[in-house]
Structures are given as structure tokens and as C-alpha cells.
Amino acid sequence: MLFSSIVFLFYFLPIVLVTYYLLRKSYRLKNIFLLVASLFFYAWGEPWFVLIMILSIMLNYIFALIIDKYRDKKSIARLILILTCVTNLGILFVFKYLGFTIRTINEMARLNLSIPNIILPIGISFFTFQAMSYVIDVYREDGKVQKNPLYVALYISFFPQLIAGPIVRYSTIADQMDNRKETWQKISIGTCRFITGLGKKVLIANNMAIIADRIFQMNTDAGVVASLAWLGSIAYTLQIFFDFSGYSDMAIGLGLMFGFKFEENFNYPYISKSVTEFWRRWHISLGTWFKDYVYFPLGGSRVSNKDKIIRNLFVVWMLTGIWHGAEWTFILWGLSNFVFISMEKFFGIDRMEKHKILRNIYTLFIINLNWVIFRSKNLIEARKFILNMFGVLGNGFWSDYTLMFLKEYSLFLIGGIIFSIPLAKRINKFIVEGRRGSILLEVGYPFVVITLFLICVSYLTKGTYNPFIYFNF
Structure with missing residues (x-):
């Protein structure tokens, strides 16, 4: 269900x-x-x-x-x-x-x-x-x-x-x-958190899924131009984040409705300045599980021998890839994360204070390519898609399909980008703290939440595309 x-x-x-x-x-x-x-x-x-x-x-x-x-x-x-x-x-x-x-x-x-x-x-x-x-x-x-x-x-x-x-x-x-203890405050916060997660899932993730699924299928059938390949990879990057973080928001909100408090599972991973930082912010509970039950028992980073540190990271990321699915794409995805995290650890990239923008671009670039591998049905499709992203297969750069997707889904693309960074959170915090106790806030905030819920329901009743990535895991 x-x-x-x-x-x-x-x-x-x-x-x-x-x-x-x-x-x-x-x-x-x-x-x-x-x-x-x-x-x-x-x-x-x-x-x-x-x-x-x-x-x-x-x-x-x-x-x-x-x-x-x-x-x-x-x-x-x-x-x-x-x-x-x-x-x-x-x-x-x-x-x-x-x-x-x-x-x-x-x-x-x-x-x-x-x-x-x-x-x-x-x-x-x-x-x-x-x-x-x-x-x-x-x-x-x-x-x-x-x-x-x-x-x-x-x-x-x-x-x-x-x-x-x-x-x-x-x-x-x-x-x-x-x-x-169940309180009205917990129920209220839980309900808002649930509806927020529902909005992430229904409005952003589902619409990004339409773009990603169509473009990945087009790549399988005949190949795609570079602009379409990049659009498909970005759409999937947004889809998987809002699909999974939306579900986590709904889970945390439901827990609060019944008096339970769960730990956070996401912390704006796409603002990370390294792949290492990304995995401290993405699926936090899984990362913590592997750290506590695999990485630390193997010795973690406390071992003096660098070879053993690399071994420990290799084991963790090989298992992380396998955990996500029974296909070589998941194993390669896990090994790719292992390679970049190891490089960052030994070259100190994740600790460099300068060039934060360049580090963020580098991180998003690597994560985006990794998601292409993660999304592809097999290694052949992954290779073909990545080569098309860089125009290696000679399919060209622009297509009318690119413009069509941008016109139809530009609002959801922009919304996905905005809500994947803390900008909306900071604006919300500013409004709440600046107008605490005001009638505008007390009436306006519930109105926005109710409206968001009704919009989501209208999409669901229309029978819109509603896949869920992490059901597979």
C-alpha cells in the first residue's frame, strides 16, 4: 500500500x-x-x-x-x-x-x-x-x-x-x-510533515519520473541527443531525492501522529561539497547502519595501515551497492562511490575550505553520473547513456523533445531545484519567527498546507503516474 x-x-x-x-x-x-x-x-x-x-x-x-x-x-x-x-x-x-x-x-x-x-x-x-x-x-x-x-x-x-x-x-x-506522549502539537507537526512529504512525492518526484523514464527508454530504443541525456539524468537526480526524502518525511510525520519520534534521514544532500559529505546527508540511517555494524567493527579509520582503511571502505561500499539491488549496475555504483570517497579521504578534498562552489559542482557532477549508473537496467545501457551525455556517439546536441519536456515540466524542475536546497526552509523559518503569533501566520500556514494536500489529492484522483523507487529495496 x-x-x-x-x-x-x-x-x-x-x-x-x-x-x-x-x-x-x-x-x-x-x-x-x-x-x-x-x-x-x-x-x-x-x-x-x-x-x-x-x-x-x-x-x-x-x-x-x-x-x-x-x-x-x-x-x-x-x-x-x-x-x-x-x-x-x-x-x-x-x-x-x-x-x-x-x-x-x-x-x-x-x-x-x-x-x-x-x-x-x-x-x-x-x-x-x-x-x-x-x-x-x-x-x-x-x-x-x-x-x-x-x-x-x-x-x-x-x-x-x-x-x-x-x-x-x-x-x-x-x-x-x-x-x-501524544500531543496536539505532535499531531499538528506530524500532519504538516506528512503533507510536505506527500507534496514532494506526488508533485515533484512523480513528474520528474515521467521525464526520466521516457528519456531512459528513448536511450534504450534508439539513443538520445546530449541535451536530452542531461535532462534525463537531472530529472532522475531530482526524482530519487524527492521520492525517497518525501517518503521519509511522510514516515517521520506518521510516527509523530502516533507519538513516536524517528531520526532524520536526509539533510539537503545536494548542497554537499564532496561525495563523502553527500553520504553523511543522504539516507542517513543506512549510512549509520553500515558505519556501526560493518565499518567500525572492521576498524574504521582508526587502523594505522592505509591499506586496511581502503579495505574497510571497499567492503562497506561493495555491500552498500549490493544492498540496493541484484544487478551489476548497483555494484559499479557502489564501487564508484568507494573510489571517490577514498580519493577525498587521502587527498583531503572534503576538508578543503577554498573553492566551495567548484567542490559543489564537482560533487553534483559525480553524483549525477552515479545516478545514471544506478538507474540503468544494465551496464550496456549505462555506458550508452553516459556517452550520449557527452555527445560521443554522434547523436547531436539538441532535440525538439528537449524543448517539449522543458515547456511541460519547467515549473516542477524549478520547484525541484529550489526545494532541494535550504532556501525554502530558510524562508519558512524567517516567516515563522518573524510573524510568530500573528493572525496571518496562524491562518495562512494551515491554508497553504491544506491547499497543498488538496492539490496532491487532485493529482492522485486523476490517476497520474505514481511509481515508488525504494519499493524495490
Whole structure:
């Protein structure tokens, strides 16, 4: 079920909210109800997917209990931790990577092994990593084991952040399970945050998706001119940001409506002055996960040997690429990030104070090319698209299609650029702080939010293009 759907906005969410608040102060009943609602939410469309998630919940709940029981026997606890990782990653491998692995073996060994047609459960990468972090934190004593299986189930399956994050640590919400407070202020802020995310998704991401999808398909069919290729890459750069950050805004807003506070997942990544900084600002929860559970255990940057630092970065970015998808494009995308982050680390590019504008241009250039690799169906298409961006294949520079896309979608392109930098945030802060308590603000701000919501609904009721990139992960 999409957040940006009529079913969610006018049926599922209102029913869940009203029922939740009718339960009053009984957090045990509220949590049970949220668990049932979350399982229903996940089962919508493909009911059998929920069985995979329930299996993950049960296994990780048991693993954490065993680790806690044998805490004094390090060898047993370590063995269970290894079993936890193998089991979780094994399930993820079967559903996400088995087909790709067999296909690769067939191509490399010239075999004809049967490739199973396995449907990828939605959000499996997110809830698998979240479940693993719970067990690992129990092993490290960074969090207490939860004896109530319903609470572990709610943590893993909570519908606001289930499909595409942010990836939440159990320690972040453990106390909120029973001690959170719902207030009108939280509901108000959460509603505004949700509608803001909805606007990002429906108005900007969806319209950028139309441009990107058409141009990438044109490139596959016959090739495109340089201006179209650049327009398609920029459109996708905006699409993936507003698609994912919009979803994160909606998730954080929904959490606030139910009294939960999640960590931020994006911090204006396109103003970064290096690829390193970009990944501190983009998908923060995933970066933190790999840093805490892979990079630091390997030694991070604290090791004296530079070769080991490079090894650690290589492992992290290889795994990051693989996490995003079962295709060579994702692996190359991860390795590209590894190369530039390593160069920045050892040449100090990310610490240079001068030439900030040039550094920002360099970063956007590299990120934009990386998104082309990320978006392409295979390496051949990625190579063809990038060569067309620089006119190497001789397709020319200008096309009437370029002008057509610019005329039809210029408003959304400009809006995407403006809202991807802190300009709108600063203007909003200036208005709020400068007119705090004024009638204009108290009436005008709700009017703008309501208008934005109605515009989004009008787009959705017209059945406009509404893809969601991170459903694939």
C-alpha cells in the first residue's frame, strides 16, 4: 500500500488514527492495535509477503532471547550472533539475489541452470537490517532484550517506516513503546510533515519520473541527443531525492501522529561539497547502519595501515551497492562511490575550505553520473547513456523533445531545484519567527498546507503516474 494512494489517505490512515486514539491511555492495547494495522498494511496487495516478515520477527526474537540467556558464555552468544547474521542474510539472498547469482553463473560458465521466478517481498532489505540491528545491539549490550514478542514485532513491522525506512534502532524507540506522549502539537507537526512529504512525492518526484523514464527508454530504443541525456539524468537526480526524502518525511510525520519520534534521514544532500559529505546527508540511517555494524567493527579509520582503511571502505561500499539491488549496475555504483570517497579521504578534498562552489559542482557532477549508473537496467545501457551525455556517439546536441519536456515540466524542475536546497526552509523559518503569533501566520500556514494536500489529492484522483523507487529495496 502506497502512502501516496487514495486507499491509504482516505481509508486506512483515518480508520487507524481514530481507532488508535479511542483506545485512550492503554499503550499495551495501542501497541497491539498498531501491530495488527501494520501487518494488514504490509499484507495489502501480496498477502503471503507478511509470512516472510513474521518468520523474520520470530527468528530474531528467539535469537535475541538466547543471546541474552547465554550472555556470560561468550562462545555460545557469538555462535548465535553468527547464526542470526547467516539466517537473516540467507533469507535476503534467496529472495533478492538468488536469481541474479544463477544468471551470472550461467553467463560466466556458459551453463543453462534454471532461474527461479522469485517475487521480491516489498521492503525486505529494510526490515531485515532493522531486525539484525536489534539482535546485534542485544549482543553488544547496547540495548536490553525485549521479552514481549509483540513489541519486537511492532518494532520491525511498524507501518510508517516499514517499506523504506528510515532504519530505526530498537534503542531509539524502546522507551517510546510504553512512555511516549501524544500531543496536539505532535499531531499538528506530524500532519504538516506528512503533507510536505506527500507534496514532494506526488508533485515533484512523480513528474520528474515521467521525464526520466521516457528519456531512459528513448536511450534504450534508439539513443538520445546530449541535451536530452542531461535532462534525463537531472530529472532522475531530482526524482530519487524527492521520492525517497518525501517518503521519509511522510514516515517521520506518521510516527509523530502516533507519538513516536524517528531520526532524520536526509539533510539537503545536494548542497554537499564532496561525495563523502553527500553520504553523511543522504539516507542517513543506512549510512549509520553500515558505519556501526560493518565499518567500525572492521576498524574504521582508526587502523594505522592505509591499506586496511581502503579495505574497510571497499567492503562497506561493495555491500552498500549490493544492498540496493541484484544487478551489476548497483555494484559499479557502489564501487564508484568507494573510489571517490577514498580519493577525498587521502587527498583531503572534503576538508578543503577554498573553492566551495567548484567542490559543489564537482560533487553534483559525480553524483549525477552515479545516478545514471544506478538507474540503468544494465551496464550496456549505462555506458550508452553516459556517452550520449557527452555527445560521443554522434547523436547531436539538441532535440525538439528537449524543448517539449522543458515547456511541460519547467515549473516542477524549478520547484525541484529550489526545494532541494535550504532556501525554502530558510524562508519558512524567517516567516515563522518573524510573524510568530500573528493572525496571518496562524491562518495562512494551515491554508497553504491544506491547499497543498488538496492539490496532491487532485493529482492522485486523476490517476497520474505514481511509481515508488525504494519499493524495490
